[in-house]
Every structure is written in C-alpha cells, then in structure tokens.
Amino acid sequence: MGRAVADEQALAILYDLALTIGSEVNVAPLMLRTLQRLMYHTGLPVGLWLGWPEEGGKTAVLELAIGDYHLIRRKGERLALPQALLAGPPAMLEAAEMLGALQLRKPLGTVLRLPVPGHGVILLLGASAPLTRLSLPELFSPILERLGRSITLCRSYELEVQHRVEQTAYYDPLTGLPNAILFNTTLQQAVVQARATGRWLALVHLDLDDFRPFNEARGSDLGNQVLIALGQRLGASLHPGELLARIAGDEFVLLLPDLGGWEDVDERIVRILQTNRTPLEVAGEVLDLTFSAGIALLPTDSPDGDTLVRHAQIALHQAKQESRGYFRLFDGDQDRRTHARRELLRRLELALVNREFRLFYQPKVDMPSGRVLGFEALLRWFHPEQGMVPPGDFLPVVENSDFIIALGEWVMREALAQAVSWRIAGLETCISINIAGRHLQLPDFPERVRHALADVPGGRAESLEIEILESSVLEDMAHVRDIMRACSAMGIRFALDDFGTGYSSLAYLHQLPASTIKIDQLFVRNLFQHREDPTIIQAVVQIAEVFGRSLVAEGVEDPEHGMLLVAMGCHVGQGYGIGRPMAAEAVLPWVEGYRARREWTALEGLSWHRGLYDLFHLRHDHRQWREQVSGWLASREDGDAAMPPAFDTCGLSEWLMISAPTGASSEIHECFRLLGRLSEQTAQLAALRESQSFDACSECLGALFLASDALLQLLDALAVRLAGGSST
Structure with a gap:
C-alpha cells in the first residue's frame, strides 16, 4: 500500500517536483531524481520510465527502473507491453494481468501512468493505490508537460557523456x-x-x-x-x-x-x-x-x-x-565490552600520568648455591580507589594497543633507575623487563634504549635485560635480529621468554643474539601432572647447552620442582617457591635473608637418573599429604571432614621395594619404619580429634611432622645415591 498523501501537501509536492526538474541539465539524473521524488511522494515502491525508439512505436524501451533489481538489470531492453498500459492520459489503473510481462519479483497490481509528452511514459507500481482524496493523475499533469520540455532541452551529445559519468558515480x-x-x-x-x-x-x-x-x-x-x-x-x-x-x-x-x-x-x-x-x-x-x-x-x-x-x-x-x-x-553486549575496553585504556593512560603504576620485582636465583642473579620487573597498577588491580584485569587491554609503547618506555627507565638505587645500596644486579612486539619492532627502538640510558643518571646497559616473546619475532625476524644486535652492542642482554610454547623456537634461537632462555612456567608447574614435561625440559637443557645459552626456569613453586630442575641440569629458577614479586623497598632485606635450600644444594653436580622423577614425585605427594593432615586437624568445626589416608597408600613402599638404589638397605629399612610410624600417628590423630582432645592432637601432629621430616631427609639421601653422588 502507498503512503497517505494529504490534501495540503499538493502545492509542496508540485513545488518539489518543479524544483527537481529545473535543477538538472542531463536526462539521466533528471529522470532518476524525478522518478525518486514521484516514488517518495506517492509511496509506490517501483518506478519505471519507458520510451520508444521513435514516436508512435509499439515496443517500449526500459530507460530507467528503481525498486526492482531484476528490472534494473534489464535496463535498455525492449519490452512488449500492452498498449492499454502504455498509451493514454495520466491515470490510476488496476493492471495486475498487464504487468505480468514485466516478470516482477513481487506481484504488484496498481499502476499510476504518467505519460511524458514526446518521451515515453512513467509507470509507478504498487500493491495498491495511495490513500488520498487527491487525483494524482490530475495533480501531476502540469509537471509532465514541463518534464517533457526539459528532456528535450537536455538531449544532446553531452547526454551520453553525462550518462556515463552518472553510471560511474552510482554504480x-x-x-x-x-x-x-x-x-x-x-x-x-x-x-x-x-x-x-x-x-x-x-x-x-x-x-x-x-x-x-x-x-x-x-x-x-x-x-x-x-x-x-x-x-x-x-x-x-x-x-x-x-x-x-x-x-x-x-x-x-x-x-x-x-x-x-x-x-x-x-x-x-x-x-x-x-x-x-x-x-x-x-x-x-x-x-x-x-x-x-x-x-x-x-x-x-x-x-x-x-x-x-x-x-x-x-x-x-x-x-x-x-x-x-x-x-x-x-551484539550490543559485545559493543559495550568494546567500549569498556576503550574506557579502561583511557584510564590507564591517565594512570601513567598520575604515577599509579609501580614495578614489583621477582628474584631469579642459582638454586644450588642460593646466589641471587637478578630480578624480573613486573608491572602493578595501584588504583587510588580500588587498590592494586590484578595484572590480568588490565594487561591484555594494554598489550593490544599503542599505549604499550609509552608504558614500555616508562618501565625501561624505572628499572634502570631502580638498578642504580640498589647499586648505591650495595646490590649489583640485573633487572629483566618485558617489551611488547609492537614496541620492539619500532625502527628506532635502539635509539629509544639509548635515550633511556641517557635519561637515567648512572644507568648502565649491563643492568638491563629485555625479555621478548616468540610472537614478537616471527612477523619480521630479520628486522628484530638487527634491532637486537644494535642493542647488544650497547651491552643490553636479551632473554627469550616462554621458550617451547611456539612453533619455531629452534629457528629463531639459532638466529637471534639472545643470551638466556626462559623455560615457560607451564612446563615447570605441571612437572608432576604431565610425565612428558620433564622430557621437554631435558630437551631444552640440552638445546641451551648446544647453543651456549643460559637457562632460567619459571614457575618454581615447590621444593621438588627445584630438585628435579637441578638434577636435570637447570640451576637457575624463578617462582613463588623462591620468592614472590615484591616492592622495591623489600628487595634488599629479602636478599640479605635468602639462603639456598638444603635439598637443592645436595643435588648439585649429580648425574640425572630417570628414577629420580618418581622419587621426587612421591616426595611432592608426601608434602601435600602433610598439608592435608594439618588442614584436616585445623578444621575443628567440620566434624564430618574425612581424615586423609595414611601416606603409605601413595606408592612409596612399592618404590622402595622395586626402584630404590642398591647398597641402601639401612636407609630403606628406616623408611619403612617411619612409614609405619606415620600410619600409627595418623590413626592416633583421628582418635584424638574424634574425642576433641585438641591439645593432644597438636602434640601428636608435632611428632608426625618430626617423623615426616626424617622421612624426607632419607628420601633426599636416596636421591643422592640414585644419582651416583654423595652428600656433602
């Protein structure tokens, strides 16, 4: 149905059409705009302009079509249409059958015929006539005469030229x-x-x-x-x-x-x-x-x-x-999340200006000797209202934006300044910083590093190590290699972070001047969950030896992680089991108080034995069992909490009988005795807790821990024997 046309709109419609007709000098835009305006004012969805090759011809030529893509594609074709549809004065017709020859995609039955004197006829097609008391044929009649004269004036050589221009402009x-x-x-x-x-x-x-x-x-x-x-x-x-x-x-x-x-x-x-x-x-x-x-x-x-x-x-x-x-x-929700990310990025830019960022430092140590080798600088955001914002809440947004460059520049200078401060206090160390790919790949990155060194009084290149990810290398390895070489010439060191997680680690390790490989923490944390991870670490250790690279293992969270790494030849570790990230003012007291773990020192210089994996795994399980027993005992309110089973059910007895080293019968015998003692103490603890004798429980738990410590020391001695060395 066409839209309603109010009586009072008649003059405005005629004025609009007259203005349209008078404003064009070429036939194509003239008829396009006229047809569009006629369709707009009537609300009829399809408009056609049909002409004849010569006056009085019987075959209509489709000059222009709007609103039906099928007819638009047939522009210029000769259409055999009934004369009753084409010839005659302006009229509103019901002509569903006559329109069949047009092969419209949607059946339309109403036609407003508007003949253009000397230049064919305009047909406006719709499902039904517009709602109006006006006689549309009479309303448009004066305009048609003027339209015919305008077409005549526009017919010239320039018509074809302008027609092509219009085609280019709109199609x-x-x-x-x-x-x-x-x-x-x-x-x-x-x-x-x-x-x-x-x-x-x-x-x-x-x-x-x-x-x-x-x-x-x-x-x-x-x-x-x-x-x-x-x-x-x-x-x-x-x-x-x-x-x-x-x-x-x-x-x-x-x-x-x-x-x-x-x-x-x-x-x-x-x-x-x-x-x-x-x-x-x-x-x-x-x-x-x-x-x-x-x-x-x-x-x-x-x-x-x-x-x-x-x-x-x-x-x-x-x-x-x-x-x-x-x-x-x-997805409006997704759009809102995108908007939220943009707002967070804007807030982070403000945080840099307001000095809300701080660097925390996580130590890297030589595990057997306890020597502190350096620190990794980790970014923290202290929001004035929310407190410390977890890195996972803002770093992913930063990493995918250009703001990461400005932030990296700040981190570089802050780390250099902190290294100077520690040097003055007596701590000579190296600080590692993480640099994003889009920052590293800037053509002037070496100059930026040189400016950072110049901006920090006393800043030394040897105090800075840059950690890079494989993803920042693969896009243009030759370019990154040149940048690394330029920085290395200043004394800057590089480390390849998260080694082993990419697709071409060996390729870029061979080509890039990086002095250190960092084993991804995923492999270290899962050492006792995935039996293949130790094999991967052994392969990385061998690769590092072949290429002459230093090696750092991330994610050292338990003593057994360090024991296994040291036994496999990876001596430098980083993780919560060594030291958590800490504020700069906490570093010097931490360094002063840090000592090497006895378990790690005992394994230095020993040969790897595949049986060590099972032994360290059992040691790890035993310590977890201790924590479960302690936690069970502390949960006094939960009377239904189940007592952890005796540790002997975890497989240590089987290992002692099958895999223990020869010549250690006394140690093995003592291990069995302690396992029996732990089983008795576990049962005793269960009885004491049931009777709510909590003071006696605490005393019994202390005895259990003494037996457990003795067992752990024996397991460490067996590890030394298994590796073919001796305790020092």
Missing part, C-alpha cells in the same frame, strides 16, 4: 552493482521510510573470506570474475525493494527494508545463508569460497543509518574472529 564498474554513494543515498531514504511505517530495516555487511591471499595466488582476473559471480548470486536472491551494493574490494552490503520483525529477519537471513552453501563456479572452475557477514537491525540495534552501518561492521568483525563463513547479528 560499480566491475559488477554493475550500486556503489557506496548510491547505497548511502538509498540507506538514508530507507531509514526515513522505516521510521514512517514502523517497519524494520536490516543491513547485511558481507566480506569474502581470505580473498586477498586468493587474489594474490590466483591473479586479479580470476578474482574479478569471483566478485562478479558473487554479485550475481546474491542479486538473484533479492526481493523487490532490496538493494545489493559493492562498496569496496570484496565487501558487499545488502539493504533489506520492509521487515515485519524477527520472523522476517530469520527468513531473509536463511535465504542469504543458502547462497553461502554452494561453491562458486567461475570460468569452468568450482571454487569453494565463503563469505562472512555482520547484520544490524533498525530499530532494535541502531536509531539511524550511520549507526546501522557501524554496527554491521562490528558484527562482521566479530563473525570473522569466530569462524570463516559465519554470520553474526550485532
């Missing part, structure tokens, strides 16, 4: 589809129409998946044919009133107006999805190419056309991140 020369300009114009009109009618409007932003590498590999000629074929396939699925445009490269947009709600949206989207299921056949070749799409709706997602376009682009980006060939409706 894509490759596919023949509307371009971004015509799309934007149509979008704004569709938004106005949707607001007026209360109907929904959908915008679908499509993009071919992996088209750039395809185009580079197969050539632009085939790529162009793919774009043409895709445009034709998508266009074939259009309904009357819908628009398909190519707006850039391999990007297309679909404008789907006049939707009644979610049910219509689902039906239209399913139709588009079906075009993505079948491979494209281009130049006799079947190509399995897909496209991803983002969909935004008015009014549910967007109040206006510009926001609708932006939301469809966001949805397309989300679809590309999830999977190729995927469709995604705009």
Whole structure:
C-alpha cells in the first residue's frame, strides 16, 4: 500500500517536483531524481520510465527502473507491453494481468501512468493505490508537460557523456552493482521510510573470506570474475525493494527494508545463508569460497543509518574472529565490552600520568648455591580507589594497543633507575623487563634504549635485560635480529621468554643474539601432572647447552620442582617457591635473608637418573599429604571432614621395594619404619580429634611432622645415591 498523501501537501509536492526538474541539465539524473521524488511522494515502491525508439512505436524501451533489481538489470531492453498500459492520459489503473510481462519479483497490481509528452511514459507500481482524496493523475499533469520540455532541452551529445559519468558515480564498474554513494543515498531514504511505517530495516555487511591471499595466488582476473559471480548470486536472491551494493574490494552490503520483525529477519537471513552453501563456479572452475557477514537491525540495534552501518561492521568483525563463513547479528553486549575496553585504556593512560603504576620485582636465583642473579620487573597498577588491580584485569587491554609503547618506555627507565638505587645500596644486579612486539619492532627502538640510558643518571646497559616473546619475532625476524644486535652492542642482554610454547623456537634461537632462555612456567608447574614435561625440559637443557645459552626456569613453586630442575641440569629458577614479586623497598632485606635450600644444594653436580622423577614425585605427594593432615586437624568445626589416608597408600613402599638404589638397605629399612610410624600417628590423630582432645592432637601432629621430616631427609639421601653422588 502507498503512503497517505494529504490534501495540503499538493502545492509542496508540485513545488518539489518543479524544483527537481529545473535543477538538472542531463536526462539521466533528471529522470532518476524525478522518478525518486514521484516514488517518495506517492509511496509506490517501483518506478519505471519507458520510451520508444521513435514516436508512435509499439515496443517500449526500459530507460530507467528503481525498486526492482531484476528490472534494473534489464535496463535498455525492449519490452512488449500492452498498449492499454502504455498509451493514454495520466491515470490510476488496476493492471495486475498487464504487468505480468514485466516478470516482477513481487506481484504488484496498481499502476499510476504518467505519460511524458514526446518521451515515453512513467509507470509507478504498487500493491495498491495511495490513500488520498487527491487525483494524482490530475495533480501531476502540469509537471509532465514541463518534464517533457526539459528532456528535450537536455538531449544532446553531452547526454551520453553525462550518462556515463552518472553510471560511474552510482554504480560499480566491475559488477554493475550500486556503489557506496548510491547505497548511502538509498540507506538514508530507507531509514526515513522505516521510521514512517514502523517497519524494520536490516543491513547485511558481507566480506569474502581470505580473498586477498586468493587474489594474490590466483591473479586479479580470476578474482574479478569471483566478485562478479558473487554479485550475481546474491542479486538473484533479492526481493523487490532490496538493494545489493559493492562498496569496496570484496565487501558487499545488502539493504533489506520492509521487515515485519524477527520472523522476517530469520527468513531473509536463511535465504542469504543458502547462497553461502554452494561453491562458486567461475570460468569452468568450482571454487569453494565463503563469505562472512555482520547484520544490524533498525530499530532494535541502531536509531539511524550511520549507526546501522557501524554496527554491521562490528558484527562482521566479530563473525570473522569466530569462524570463516559465519554470520553474526550485532551484539550490543559485545559493543559495550568494546567500549569498556576503550574506557579502561583511557584510564590507564591517565594512570601513567598520575604515577599509579609501580614495578614489583621477582628474584631469579642459582638454586644450588642460593646466589641471587637478578630480578624480573613486573608491572602493578595501584588504583587510588580500588587498590592494586590484578595484572590480568588490565594487561591484555594494554598489550593490544599503542599505549604499550609509552608504558614500555616508562618501565625501561624505572628499572634502570631502580638498578642504580640498589647499586648505591650495595646490590649489583640485573633487572629483566618485558617489551611488547609492537614496541620492539619500532625502527628506532635502539635509539629509544639509548635515550633511556641517557635519561637515567648512572644507568648502565649491563643492568638491563629485555625479555621478548616468540610472537614478537616471527612477523619480521630479520628486522628484530638487527634491532637486537644494535642493542647488544650497547651491552643490553636479551632473554627469550616462554621458550617451547611456539612453533619455531629452534629457528629463531639459532638466529637471534639472545643470551638466556626462559623455560615457560607451564612446563615447570605441571612437572608432576604431565610425565612428558620433564622430557621437554631435558630437551631444552640440552638445546641451551648446544647453543651456549643460559637457562632460567619459571614457575618454581615447590621444593621438588627445584630438585628435579637441578638434577636435570637447570640451576637457575624463578617462582613463588623462591620468592614472590615484591616492592622495591623489600628487595634488599629479602636478599640479605635468602639462603639456598638444603635439598637443592645436595643435588648439585649429580648425574640425572630417570628414577629420580618418581622419587621426587612421591616426595611432592608426601608434602601435600602433610598439608592435608594439618588442614584436616585445623578444621575443628567440620566434624564430618574425612581424615586423609595414611601416606603409605601413595606408592612409596612399592618404590622402595622395586626402584630404590642398591647398597641402601639401612636407609630403606628406616623408611619403612617411619612409614609405619606415620600410619600409627595418623590413626592416633583421628582418635584424638574424634574425642576433641585438641591439645593432644597438636602434640601428636608435632611428632608426625618430626617423623615426616626424617622421612624426607632419607628420601633426599636416596636421591643422592640414585644419582651416583654423595652428600656433602
């Protein structure tokens, strides 16, 4: 149904049409704008301008079509239409049968015929006549005479030239589809129409998946044919009133107006999805190419056309991140999360200005000797209202932004200044800092390091080590290698962080001037969960020896982690089992009080034996059992808490009988005695707790810990025997 036309609008309509006709000097834009304005004022969705090769001819030529993509593609064709439809004065007709020859995609039965003297006829098509008391044929009659005279004046050699210019301005020369300009114009009109009618409007932003590498590999000629074929396939699925445009490269947009709600949206989207299921056949070749799409709706997602376009682009980006060939409706929650990330980044930039960031320092030590070798600087944010913000809450946002460069510059200078302060206090050490890939890959990064050294009075290059990730190297290894060499020439050291987690560790280890390898904490923490991790660490130890690199193991959280690492030849560790990250003022007292663990010192210089893994694993399990017993005893309120089983059920007895080293019968015998004693003490503790004799429980727990300590010392002695060494 056309929209209602009020009586008082008549003069305004005539004035608008007269202004439109008088403002153009070329036939094509004249008729395009006139037809658009006629369609706008009547609300009829399809408009045609038909002419004849010569006056009185019987075959109509389709000069212009708007609102039906099928007819737009037939522009210039001669159409055999009934004379009763084409000839005659202005009139409103019911002509469903006569319109059959047009092969419209949607049945339309009402025609407003407006003959243009000497230049054919305008037909405005709709499902029903506009609601008005005005006689539209009479209203438009004066305009038609003037329109005919204007067309006559515009007919000239320049008509063809201007026509081509208009085609270039509004249509894509490759596919023949509307371009971004015509799309934007149509979008704004569709938004106005949707607001007026209360109907929904959908915008679908499509993009071919992996088209750039395809185009580079197969050539632009085939790529162009793919774009043409895709445009034709998508266009074939259009309904009357819908628009398909190519707006850039391999990007297309679909404008789907006049939707009644979610049910219509689902039906239209399913139709588009079906075009993505079948491979494209281009130049006799079947190509399995897909496209991803983002969909935004008015009014549910967007109040206006510009926001609708932006939301469809966001949805397309989300679809590309999830999977190729995927469709995604705009997610307002996701958009809000994106906005929240932007706000957090803005707040972090302010935090740098306000000096809310601090560096904490985690020690790296030679585990057998207890010598402190250096510290890793770790960023902490102290929010004035929230206190210390966990790094995981803000670092992921920083790492994917250019702000990471400014933050890295600050970290570099702060670490250098702290090293100077400690040197004055008597601690000569090296501080490791983490530098992001986009910072490291700056062409002037060596100059930035040189400026940082100059900015810190007393700053020394040997006090700074830069840790880099494999991901920051792979994009341009040659460039990164040159940067590292330039920095190394100043005395800066480099460490390869999280070694073993990437895909080409050996390749970049061989080429890059890094003096240190850091074993990723994932391997160390899971030493007793994944039996293959010790093998990986052994391989890294051998690689480090071959390439002459130092080795640091991250994630040392338990004594047994350190024992296993030392036994395998990795002596330098870092982790909570050595020291937690601490404020700068806490470092000197910590260094003063730190001592090497007895268990680690005893294993220095011994040979690796595969049986050590099981022994250290059992030692680790025993210490965990102690903690469980202590925790069970401390939970006095929970009377139903189950007592941990005796440690002997954990497999130590079996190991002593099968895998213990020869010549240690006395130690083995004592281990069995202590296991029996621990079993008795566990049962005694259970009875005392049940009787609520808590003072006696504490005394019994102390005796149990003494027996446990004796057992651990015996296990350490067996480890030394197993490795073929002797205790010192």
